[in-house]
Amino acid sequence: MGKKNKDFVEKITAMEDDFAQWYTDVVKQAQMVDYGAVRGTMIIKPYGFAIWENIKNELDRRFKETGHQNVYFPLFIPESLLQKEKDHIEGFAPEVAWVTHGGDEELAERLVVRPTSEVLFGEYYAKNIHSYRDLPMLYNQWANVVRWEKTTRPFLRTSEFLWQEGHTCHADQQDAEEETKRMLEIYAEICEKYLAIPLIKGRKTEKEKFAGADYTLTIESLMHDGKALQSGTSHYLGTGFADAFNINYSDKDGETKLVHTTSWGMSTRIIGGLIMMHGDNRGLVVPPKIAPIQAMIVPIAQHKEGVLDKAYELRDQLKDLIRVDIDASDKMPGWKFNEYEMKGIPVRIEMGPKDMEKEQVVLARRDTGEKEFVALTDLHTRLPKLLEEIQQNLFDKALVHREEMTTVAKNLEEFQKVLDEKGGFIKAMWCGDQACEEKIKEDCQATSRCIPFEQEEVSDSCVCCGKKAKELVYWAKAY
Amino acid sequence: MGKKNKDFVEKITAMEDDFAQWYTDVVKQAQMVDYGAVRGTMIIKPYGFAIWENIKNELDRRFKETGHQNVYFPLFIPESLLQKEKDHIEGFAPEVAWVTHGGDEELAERLVVRPTSEVLFGEYYAKNIHSYRDLPMLYNQWANVVRWEKTTRPFLRTSEFLWQEGHTCHADQQDAEEETKRMLEIYAEICEKYLAIPLIKGRKTEKEKFAGADYTLTIESLMHDGKALQSGTSHYLGTGFADAFNINYSDKDGETKLVHTTSWGMSTRIIGGLIMMHGDNRGLVVPPKIAPIQAMIVPIAQHKEGVLDKAYELRDQLKDLIRVDIDASDKMPGWKFNEYEMKGIPVRIEMGPKDMEKEQVVLARRDTGEKEFVALTDLHTRLPKLLEEIQQNLFDKALVHREEMTTVAKNLEEFQKVLDEKGGFIKAMWCGDQACEEKIKEDCQATSRCIPFEQEEVSDSCVCCGKKAKELVYWAKAY
Numbered sequence A, B: 001m002g003k004k005n006k007d008f009v010e011k012i013t014a015m016e017d018d019f020a021q022w023y024t025d026v027v028k029q030a031q032m033v034d035y036g037a038v039r040g041t042m043i044i045k046p047y048g049f050a051i052w053e054n055i056k057n058e059l060d061r062r063f064k065e066t067g068h069q070n071v072y073f074p075l076f077i078p079e080s081l082l083q084k085e086k087d088h089i090e091g092f093a094p095e096v097a098w099v100t101h102g103g104d105e106e107l108a109e110r111l112v113v114r115p116t117s118e119v120l121f122g123e124y125y126a127k128n129i130h131s132y133r134d135l136p137m138l139y140n141q142w143a144n145v146v147r148w149e150k151t152t153r154p155f156l157r158t159s160e161f162l163w164q165e166g167h168t169c170h171a172d173q174q175d176a177e178e179e180t181k182r183m184l185e186i187y188a189e190i191c192e193k194y195l196a197i198p199l200i201k202g203r204k205t206e207k208e209k210f211a212g213a214d215y216t217l218t219i220e221s222l223m224h225d226g227k228a229l230q231s232g233t234s235h236y237l238g239t240g241f242a243d244a245f246n247i248n249y250s251d252k253d254g255e256t257k258l259v260h261t262t263s264w265g266m267s268t269r270i271i272g273g274l275i276m277m278h279g280d281n282r283g284l285v286v287p288p289k290i291a292p293i294q295a296m297i298v299p300i301a302q303h304k305e306g307v308l309d310k311a312y313e314l315r316d317q318l319k320d321l322i323r324v325d326i327d328a329s330d331k332m333p334g335w336k337f338n339e340y341e342m343k344g345i346p347v348r349i350e351m352g353p354k355d356m357e358k359e360q361v362v363l364a365r366r367d368t369g370e371k372e373f374v375a376l377t378d379l380h381t382r383l384p385k386l387l388e389e390i391q392q393n394l395f396d397k398a399l400v401h402r403e404e405m406t407t408v409a410k411n412l413e414e415f416q417k418v419l420d421e422k423g424g425f426i427k428a429m430w431c432g433d434q435a436c437e438e439k440i441k442e443d444c445q446a447t448s449r450c451i452p453f454e455q456e457e458v459s460d461s462c463v464c465c466g467k468k469a470k471e472l473v474y475w476a477k478a479y
Helices: A019-029 A046-065 A086-095 A118-128 A173-194 A240-245 A269-278 A307-318 A333-342 A353-358 A376-404 A412-421 A434-444 B019-029 B046-065 B086-095 B118-128 B173-194 B240-245 B269-278 B307-318 B333-342 B353-358 B376-404 B412-421 B434-444
Strands: A033-035 A042-044 A076-078 A097-102 A105-113 A137-146 A160-170 A200-203 A215-222 A228-238 A248-250 A256-258 A260-267 A295-299 A324-326 A347-351 A360-365 A371-375 A406-408 A425-430 A447-452 A471-476 B033-035 B042-044 B076-078 B097-102 B105-113 B137-146 B160-170 B200-203 B215-222 B228-238 B248-250 B256-258 B260-267 B295-299 B324-326 B347-351 B360-365 B371-375 B406-408 B425-430 B447-452 B471-476
Touching (some): A019 A033, A033 B118, A046 A137, A046 A160, A046 A269, A118 A260, A215 A376, A215 A447, A215 A471, A260 A269, A295 A307, A307 A324, A333 A347, A360 A376, A371 A376, A412 A425, A412 A434, A425 A447, B019 B033, B042 B046, B046 B137, B046 B160, B046 B173, B046 B269, B118 B160, B228 B269, B240 B260, B295 B333, B307 B347, B333 B347, B412 B425, B412 B434
Parallel strands (some): A295 A324
Antiparallel strands (some): A076 A105, A097 B097, A137 A160, A200 A215, A200 A447, A228 A260, A360 A371, A425 A471, B097 B105, B137 B160, B215 B228, B228 B260, B425 B471, B447 B471
């Protein structure tokens, strides 16, 4: 054991000392990502990608159940096409990557590597929608997108990331608005039930909405360090893109009308949220419902006769019940414990010669560190139940944390004091004037996260200007 | 019915008249693709993408069963990194897209949009492999790649396409060569058993192998028009990339050794093969095992009482058995027949008032056009069996076609005559000299497709130079 072993998990920075460094240490040590050769890009390693695949599968199933079809649109957008919707190009132009040459030749027109694909879908829909019979047209694609960001961090902000983008066309406003809401609810379900991330659902302000949208719905979550993360957005685009791209249809009476469009997306960014929501100073904590491995069997004294055979037998008995794996490598059990704690595997199953004698195993929970002895005959009922308890506990803990970190502020002094002392969400009334929103951003570095669907009147005057309040807003420093 | 209806399937060019135009008509009319805004790119529409998803799922399952892990590597490759492996950069440089600007700034180093990712994986493996315990390392990614092609056709050759690329590292040559073969066999299984595409398996010549490989294994198929299609390749890269990227490991005795690497890929190109293999003058024909919809219910006289109810009931009864859908739109049955024939849906289930009385349906096969009456009580056994028969028939027909279109040639005169008169595969002996291969390509526009695993001695002298033959080669004009 004197020799340095590359498999051994290195110590990570404590989150209280340096949260950003803790995050970086965890994503590296838990084998989630590696840095790409190009600034701001990431390599998603098998463990990180397996988590993304689980999220993807859950989302994709729900998209299909709600009538959406998957498609694939090209990576490149001609510069002239991106310019068709004015707000849209203004929002994205500063952060796109440009292709200027193909082989040895300079291109006649520069190409944008897609930062999002509204314009490509817009042009397609204009050509392919003719009649009310064609509506709604409900497309989704799983794709990579590129945004040339100045400051990057794995998952949270990368020059290239993976996502899905839904783009839909509807005959009227009501149908499109229902779609916008429906997709937000699907994102919310995945976050709350699978990722154990409690959410505030609401609408973005005019200032924070998507470039080109009528309005943007959002789900906002609060990370361990008290900063907010936008976790998924769904945009009602009204008839703006339809007008810019001439997407119209004949209704039942033969009248020509513009369609109403939506778009919505969730990205690998949510994995950053997962890490910052549940992780601790021993590493990652992955909620069971999304964990690539829900339980890891670690044989104890595996050189003793029968231990490994019994451990493999156990793996085979459990593998149709849960996602289980076994580590029978020649590493010491303690090292294995560290590695799977770092990776946040929900349950460790320990089994040694004494357990074999007693026909039991030890179950160790990653979230609380608690251990329990379980008879082999009870494992089939106890394990799934334990996974449920862990899932629920992670959600409950996150909710308690958010509630502790949510504070009402009635004026800017209180607002600043909360930010200085604890951070978190600030619930404060707003007059609706963008000037106040901008002043808060400038003075306090906090942004409006959303106008929550569940409104309360925590005061009757705007937290910034003191004039009559219009609505409650959640504010926070954000990723 | 006088009014032009956009849903109605337009007439397509007969394949005998103009095969290329027939192909273009089919991919458009069957709703597989649309053209992208950038030259040579394609939009994969829902129906085309659903076929790709089915292929992808079958491949992905087998990759995982054989121990491979999915990952995601970045889209961009720095120019300097691509140049590390000399043969590799020479092979790809003429056909890559270059990113030169990010936002408003010119980049210090140009970036390549990946045409393939050997160099990125190479650099990663060099950093992440240390000991024999780390081997084999078996990665795969599903991704888009870009190759700036001059002449493009949907699926067959596009500036951007979707594929998977496997990249693996092994301790020794034997293990790497076994992997190379294993992955080729997986491709072969998908092609033969799912896509009903009969194959010739073999090795590429030195001239035709992948840029940077020791050798390339390939599966080659013969399209309806007598041209060959390379349908999947698996490369044994030896220690060339390991040497260029310094990918080494300590073996059990502490000695430092280079790893042996492989790479292998299958792309959306195979969908082009599927179309050209089974399609006919009524459109696409999709083998049941890969068909997004295996049977389409078309109600007859659906305005009559009970017909639609009964049709939906039938759909619900069948949906756990096969992939079934129903078209209850107000289009005429004849139009629906045309549409689903164009889309190549294997079976049409017709059901009208008379059938209801007799408690039967009509099953119409897409491949042969044959119809049969089947009692509702027999449908659960007959339908799956019929789908199997169709699957087998498509494969058998394709095999007969390939055999009819495979001809032995013993000298260049015979060789040219076959190409002029019928095309197809030419089996001919080769001396192994690249000069002969190049002469054949120049004089006859046919390339060596592969040196088949199953060797025969159809003559004892080279088809080109007449000197002593070394091995049998399949030649053809190819896509």
